[in-house]
Amino acid sequence: MGTRTPLPILQGLLCEVAGGKLTVTGTDNEITVRTYLDVEVTEEGKTVIPAKLAADAVRKLPSGAVTISSSDTEVEITGNGPRFNLRAMAVDDYPQIAEPDTSQAVEVEGGMLTQALAQVGVAASTDDARPTLTGVMFEAEDDLLRLVATDAYRLAVKELPGVAGGTSKLVPYRALRELARTVGTGKMKVALGDREASFVTDDGRLTVRVIDSEFPKYRQLLPESHSNRLVVDKDSLLEAVGRAALVAEDHIPVRLAMQSGGVELSVIRQEVGEATELLEGDYSGEDMTIAFNTRYLTDGVSAVADDKVVIETSSPLEPSLLHGAENEDFRYLLMPVRL
Amino acid sequence: MRIRVAECTVRYEGRLNAFLPMATRLVMVKADGCVAVHADGGAYKPLNWMNAPNTLTEDDDMWTVLNPKGEKLIIEFGEIHFETDLEMGEDPGLQKDGVELELQRLLAERPETFGVGMALIRREYPTPIGPVDLLCRDGDGTTVAIEIKRRGEIDGVEQLSRYLEFLNRDTRLAPVRGIFAAQEIKPQAKLLAADRGITTVEVDYDDLRGSDSEVMKLF
Numbered sequence: 001m002g003t004r005t006p007l008p009i010l011q012g013l014l015c016e017v018a019g020g021k022l023t024v025t026g027t028d029n030e031i032t033v034r035t036y037l038d039v040e041v042t043e044e045g046k047t048v049i050p051a052k053l054a055a056d057a058v059r060k061l062p063s064g065a066v067t068i069s070s071s072d073t074e075v076e077i078t079g080n081g082p083r084f085n086l087r088a089m090a091v092d093d094y095p096q097i098a099e100p101d102t103s104q105a106v107e108v109e110g111g112m113l114t115q116a117l118a119q120v121g122v123a124a125s126t127d128d129a130r131p132t133l134t135g136v137m138f139e140a141e142d143d144l145l146r147l148v149a150t151d152a153y154r155l156a157v158k159e160l161p162g163v164a165g166g167t168s169k170l171v172p173y174r175a176l177r178e179l180a181r182t183v184g185t186g187k188m189k190v191a192l193g194d195r196e197a198s199f200v201t202d203d204g205r206l207t208v209r210v211i212d213s214e215f216p217k218y219r220q221l222l223p224e225s226h227s228n229r230l231v232v233d234k235d236s237l238l239e240a241v242g243r244a245a246l247v248a249e250d251h252i253p254v255r256l257a258m259q260s261g262g263v264e265l266s267v268i269r270q271e272v273g274e275a276t277e278l279l280e281g282d283y284s285g286e287d288m289t290i291a292f293n294t295r296y297l298t299d300g301v302s303a304v305a306d307d308k309v310v311i312e313t314s315s316p317l318e319p320s321l322l323h324g325a326e327n328e329d330f331r332y333l334l335m336p337v338r339l
Numbered sequence: 340m341r342i343r344v345a346e347c348t349v350r351y352e353g354r355l356n357a358f359l360p361m362a363t364r365l366v367m368v369k370a371d372g373c374v375a376v377h378a379d380g381g382a383y384k385p386l387n388w389m390n391a392p393n394t395l396t397e398d399d400d401m402w403t404v405l406n407p408k409g410e411k412l413i414i415e416f417g418e419i420h421f422e423t424d425l426e427m428g429e430d431p432g433l434q435k436d437g438v439e440l441e442l443q444r445l446l447a448e449r450p451e452t453f454g455v456g457m458a459l460i461r462r463e464y465p466t467p468i469g470p471v472d473l474l475c476r477d478g479d480g481t482t483v484a485i486e487i488k489r490r491g492e493i494d495g496v497e498q499l500s501r502y503l504e505f506l507n508r509d510t511r512l513a514p515v516r517g518i519f520a521a522q523e524i525k526p527q528a529k530l531l532a533a534d535r536g537i538t539t540v541e542v543d544y545d546d547l548r549g550s551d552s553e554v555m556k557l558f
Contacts, residue, residue, distance in 0.1 A: 129438065129489050129522045129544070152556045213526060221557050293554065319557060335555045 001051040002028035012048040012089040015068070017041050025097060026051060031175045032097055033182045035204035042069075048089035049075045057084045100198035100207050102191045106145070106166040110188035110201055114180040116147055116158045117173075119330050122299040124173040125151035135211045136173050138192055140166040148218060149173060154296050155218055155333040156303065166190065170215050171197045175208035182206055221319065221333060226312035228285025230258050231325055234309045238301050240265050240277045245294040247275040253291035253337040258283050258313070267294075290316045291337045300332035341368040341424045346417030349376050349387050353410030359386055361417060366402075368395060370427065374404045374412060387412060438544065439489045443472050445547040446487060446520065450475050452547070453485065453518055453540060471502040474512075482506070482515040491521030491539065496531045503537075 002010035007029075014025040022039040025032065047070035054077065058066055061079035069076045070088055077084040117136060125133035139146040145163035149156050169192040179188075184203035191198045198207045244254045248267040257264040262281040268274045290313055301309055306324025313320045316339065322332040343366045349359040364386070365377040372391035389404050389412050396403045404412040443462065450457040456478025464474035464484070473485040484506055486499040499517050506515040517537040519528070524539050532539045545554075 131490075132523060150557065152558060153554065155557055213523075216558050218558075317555070333557065335557050337554050 001026040009048065009089055009093040009095075011051055012094065013051045013054065014046065014048050014091070014094045015070075016046040018044045025094075027095065027097065029095070030172070030209050031178070032207045033178065033204065034097070034206075035182060036202075045070065046091055047075055048091050048094050050086055050089065053086055054084075057086070097207075100191055100196060100200065100205065101193060102189050102198060102200055104167075104193075105189035105191035105198075105200070106140075106163060108145075108160070108163050108188050108190055110179070110183070110199075111185035112160065113188060113190070114185055116160055116330075117176045117179065119303040119305070120147045120149040120156040120158045121173045121177060122149075122303055123151055123154045123156035123332070124149040127151075131172075131211050132170065132213045132215060134172055134174065135170040135215070136176055137168070137170050137215045138166065138190075138197075139168045140164070148215070150216060150218060152216075153293070153335050154300060155221060156300070157218075157222070157331045157333075159329045161329070167192045169193075169197055170211040170213065172208055172211060175206060179206060222331070223314065223319070223321065226314045226321060228258060228283070228288060228313045230256075230263055230281055230283045230285075230311045230313075231308055232263060232279055232281035232311075234301060234304055234307055236279055237309060238298065240279050241294055241298050241301065243277060244275050245298070247272060248294045252294075253339075254294045254297060255289055255291045255339070256311075257287075257289045258285070258311075259287045285313070288313060288316060289339070290320065291339050292320075292334060293337055296334055300334055303332060304330060340370060340427050342366070342422065343416075343419060344421040345419040347376075348415045350413040350415075351387055351411070352413070353408070357387065363420065366414060376412075376414070439487065442489065442520075442522075442542065442544060442547070443487045445544075446485070446542065447473055449547065452542060453483070453520070454478065457483065466502050466505040468501055468505060471499070471506070474506075482512045483518055484515050485518045485520055487542075488519075488521040491519060491524030491528045491541075493525070493528050493531055495519060495521065496528050496535070496537060499532075499537060500535055 001013060010028060016023045020038060020041055022037045023034060025034045057077050061082055064080045066077065066079040073088055075086045075088045120136055124136060128134060133151050137148040139148060143161065143164050145160045145166060147158045179199055182204060183199055183201045183206050186201050186203065189200040195209060196207050197210050198205060241254060244265050244267045247269050248254055252267055252269050255266045260283055262279050262283060264276065264278050266274065266276040300322045304322060304324045306326045308325035310323055310325050311320055316336055319333050319335050322334060323330060346361055347364050348361050351357040367375045372393045374393060375385035375388040377385050389406055392407065394405045400416040402414040446452055447459055447462050450459045454477055457475050460474040460476055462473055463470040471484045472487045475483045475485060477483050484499065484502055486495060488495045496519055499519050503515055503517045507513045518540055519532050519537050520540045520542050522542060522544055524541055529539050
């Protein structure tokens with residue numbers, strides 16, 4: 001639903017009851033979510049209820065069955081004693097929402113897609129001044145779907161083999177992050193149209209306007225090979241960066257001195273102090289010190305699914321590549337901070 | 340600005356007759372003569388109002404507001420809960436979005452962002468329909484009007500087109516060409532700008548600020 005919208009009706013949820021199902025629709029005019037729920041139907045009909053108030057009211061009811069009934073002007077919500085009478089909004093004012101065209105849709109495992117989106121989504125920008133960077137690029141290849149996101153400081157790429165036949169579109173991550181908790185993680189149809197992207201499951205559907213702009217040409221940024229390679233335990237690295245971040249806050253970079261036998265992490269903050277820690281690992285290449293923004297490094301390492309993470313580097317001024325020791329279907333390209 | 344919170348009835352006599360029964364309301368009399376009666380709800384629309392110019396006659400607990408068209412607002416007061424009168428001075432107008440204003444300041448300091456030899460004539464150069472963000476002169480001596488937005492959309496191009504139309508009527512400045520600058524410019528806005536002979540430039544706020552100089556970017 002719309003929280004800051006000039007159309008008050010968008011602060012409502014359209015509730016339709018028919019054929020043993022409750023269909024709830026919310027939209028902010030960019031993202032539309034429709035969900036289904038099996039209910040016991042006494043009488044069919046539809047109404048628009050004030051979203052926030054109704055949701056808060058239902059949440060505060062004692063556990064058990066909830067009954068929602070409506071007249072032209074009022075919606076009554078009851079459950080185990082308490083009763084709310086809310087003023088209904090005008091059904092006729094609610095925007096007409098067309099069914100998405102799923103004839104060209106690709107079917108994917110919803111859980112796999114939402115997990116992949118969470119991996120690349122960390123690299124998407126939240127600055128709406130540059131909408132292109134707030135999206136996840138869905139790139140269809142012959143035999144795989146590639147998801148790419150970047151905020152210009154880092155770039156995340158995830159490949160989903162076996163997902164074929166779609167088109168390429170840029171979809172706002174703001175909408176994609178809602179997929180799991182709105183339409184669920186079951187079998188999902190993904191339809192990427194010229195104007196809209198739709199994600200449809202048995203639990204509901206989410207439709208969002210695609211971003212109409214050119215995604216940065218990222219392929220040339222991904223280097224063929226790096227001269228230095230560090231392999232460390234993912235959890236140990238995350239914990240060590242977390243400790244370093246206590247001193248670093250957000251703006252001081254963490255230095256990684258890579259050497260035979262592992263890596264030394266350090267943060268030096270003149271007015272506060274410093275933190276140093278040696279982490280064991282396998283390193284091949286020249287001794288080198290490189291620095292990263294702690295948050296960007298943490299995001300990338302967390303997104304790697306393997307137990308061991310690989311950091312490949314060429315020089316302290318060139319982007320480093322992070323991926324799992326076993327799997328390279330997820331890659332995270334991270335620009336270092338100049339020391 | 341005179342503000343009175345009081346019990347009152349309000350009668351409007353003019354194109355139609357309307358009556359507000361006795362209740363607590365806020366009555367504002369602005370320095371320019373506008374009178375507005377507000378209830379305790381709604382962001383901007385008064386229950387009743389009279390635009391300036393008006394004549395306000397005070398007679399004990401009754402105010403009569405009369406405008407030149409003969410429309411009349413009669414406010415009869417009961418208990419007065421609060422009253423104040425203060426000089427508010429001239430309003431500076433609506434401030435631009437912080438980032439947009441900052442972009443304008445940074446680009447005014449670095450007009451060379453728009454090309455070698457570009458020099459600033461002045462910021463907020465006035466035209467009859469409002470000020471254009473930057474007026475510059477390029478290396479060839481041609482006047483350049485620059486409109487800066489955070490997000491470059493069609494309405495920004497339209498706005499710059501209108502400024503250019505007026506600026507080009509000024510023989511001291513003409514010919515004036517336009518540059519539309521924003522952090523990101525929508526394809527439709529680029530197309531419209533190109534069609535009207537306006538150059539589009541995407542600028543990087545972080546680079547201009549220079550505060551992130553040790554933080555490098557991928558592209």
